[in-house]
Amino acid sequence: MISIEHLTMKYLLIVAAALTLAACSGKTTEEPDADPLAAQAAPTADQITVTAEQRTAIGIQTGPAQISTVNDEIKANGVxxxxxxxxxxxxxxxxxxxxxVPVLAGQQVPKGGTLATLQSLDYIQMQQDYLQAVSQLTFQQQELERQRTLNAEDVGARKRLQQAEAEFGSTxxxxxxxxxKLRTLGTAMTALQQGQLSPVIRITSPVSGYVTTTNVHIGQQVSPTDILFDVINRDHMHLELKVYENDAFKVRKGQTILLNDAKLGAETVRGTVFLVGKAFQGEAHTITIHGHVSDERQEQRLIPGMYLNARILTGSRQATTLPEExxxxxxxxxxxxxxxxxxxxKRIPVRIGSAEQxxxxxxxxxxxxxxxxxxxxAYPLEAELTKGEGEEE
Known part of the structure; x- marks a missing residue:
C-alpha cells in the first residue's frame, strides 16, 4: 500500500519541476516588433482591426468627406x-x-537696327545705273519740250515728237x-542724288526684339535665298496648345488655362483661351487652341519654343473630396x-477624379x-492589409 507521505513527496516533485520550467521560459526576452500592426488579428480581405496603441502609433485620424466645388478640366500640350x-x-x-556682323544671338536690337553690312558689286552698279538714268531722263525731258514747241509752230515732224515722248516715258x-530697288536696299537716296555712291548695304531688323539665330560670318558670300538672321519680339507671346478630338467640343473662348510646369517654378501661370481652331489637324485629330497669358510679369518667364503641359478649366461642379493623403x-x-x-x-474602392489644392x-x-x-x-493600413499578396509561394 502506498503511504500518504509517498504521495505528498511525489506531488511536491511535480510542482517543483513545473516551477523550474516556468523560470527557464521567463529568462527569454521577446524582441520588440517594429511594425505597429504586427500584433493585430489576421485581417480579412477588405477589413482590418488595430489596437488603441497601434492606432496612436500610426497616427490614424478620421473625419467626414467634404462636398467641394471642383473644376472640370482637360489636359493639353503645346509650345x-x-x-x-x-x-x-x-x-x-x-x-x-x-x-x-555687329550682333550676336540673344542680343536685343531695335527696329531698323543694323544686323550686318554687305559689300556688293551689283549694288554699286545699280547706283551707277540710277544716276545715268536720271541724267538721261533730264536730257530727254528737255528734248521732249523742244519737240512740243516745234510741233506747235508746225516746224517739227510729228514722228520726232512721238519718239521723244516714248524715250522719255521709258527712261x-x-x-x-x-x-x-535702291530704297528697298536701304539706300540714302538724298546722298545718292548728290552723287555719293555707297559701297555697302546695311542689313537691318524689320522688328524690334531679340536675335535668335545668326547664320553669317565676315567674308561669307550670301545670296537672296539665304536666311541670315532670325529676330523675335517677345512682347506678345502666346500659347499654341493641342487638344484631342474627344475634348475639343468642351473648349470655349474665355476659359482659364493653367500651366503647372516645373520649368516655370512653383507659381501657377494663368492664361485665357483666345481662339479655338475650326478644323482638326494631323493623324492624331487635334485642334489648335490659341491662348494668352493674363499677367505680363508671368509672360516674361516664357521662352518661345518652350514645350508646355497645360490644363484648360471647362466648368465647375459639386463633388465629394478628400485630402490627397x-x-x-x-x-x-x-x-x-x-x-x-x-x-x-474597411477598405472601399473609389474612382479618382479632379485634384486641386x-x-x-x-x-x-x-x-x-x-x-x-x-x-x-490610409497608406499604412493598405500596406498591412495587402501584405504578402505579391509574394511568390
Missing amino acids: VDVPPQYMASVSVPIAGIVKT RALVRSLDL AVVRKGQEGVIYVEVSPNTF GRVEITPLRPADLSKTVLKG
Whole structure:
C-alpha cells in the first residue's frame, strides 16, 4: 500500500519541476516588433482591426468627406509661340559678301537696327545705273519740250515728237524702278542724288526684339535665298496648345488655362483661351487652341519654343473630396478606408477624379458611409492589409 507521505513527496516533485520550467521560459526576452500592426488579428480581405496603441502609433485620424466645388478640366500640350507679325527671318535681296556682323544671338536690337553690312558689286552698279538714268531722263525731258514747241509752230515732224515722248516715258519708268530697288536696299537716296555712291548695304531688323539665330560670318558670300538672321519680339507671346478630338467640343473662348510646369517654378501661370481652331489637324485629330497669358510679369518667364503641359478649366461642379493623403492611388482608381466600428477599418474602392489644392475628387464604387473616413494613416493600413499578396509561394 502506498503511504500518504509517498504521495505528498511525489506531488511536491511535480510542482517543483513545473516551477523550474516556468523560470527557464521567463529568462527569454521577446524582441520588440517594429511594425505597429504586427500584433493585430489576421485581417480579412477588405477589413482590418488595430489596437488603441497601434492606432496612436500610426497616427490614424478620421473625419467626414467634404462636398467641394471642383473644376472640370482637360489636359493639353503645346509650345510658346509669337504671332507672325512679331517674328522675322532676315535676308537680303541682292548677292554680296558680308563685311561686318555687329550682333550676336540673344542680343536685343531695335527696329531698323543694323544686323550686318554687305559689300556688293551689283549694288554699286545699280547706283551707277540710277544716276545715268536720271541724267538721261533730264536730257530727254528737255528734248521732249523742244519737240512740243516745234510741233506747235508746225516746224517739227510729228514722228520726232512721238519718239521723244516714248524715250522719255521709258527712261522715267527705269528711274522709278531703280529708285524703288535702291530704297528697298536701304539706300540714302538724298546722298545718292548728290552723287555719293555707297559701297555697302546695311542689313537691318524689320522688328524690334531679340536675335535668335545668326547664320553669317565676315567674308561669307550670301545670296537672296539665304536666311541670315532670325529676330523675335517677345512682347506678345502666346500659347499654341493641342487638344484631342474627344475634348475639343468642351473648349470655349474665355476659359482659364493653367500651366503647372516645373520649368516655370512653383507659381501657377494663368492664361485665357483666345481662339479655338475650326478644323482638326494631323493623324492624331487635334485642334489648335490659341491662348494668352493674363499677367505680363508671368509672360516674361516664357521662352518661345518652350514645350508646355497645360490644363484648360471647362466648368465647375459639386463633388465629394478628400485630402490627397487619404486616397491610396492605383492609376485612375484607388482605395480609401472608413471606420466601421471602433478601431476596425474597411477598405472601399473609389474612382479618382479632379485634384486641386491638396484635395482629390472620389466616387465610391460601392455604397459606403463616409462620415468616418480615414484622413491620415490610409497608406499604412493598405500596406498591412495587402501584405504578402505579391509574394511568390
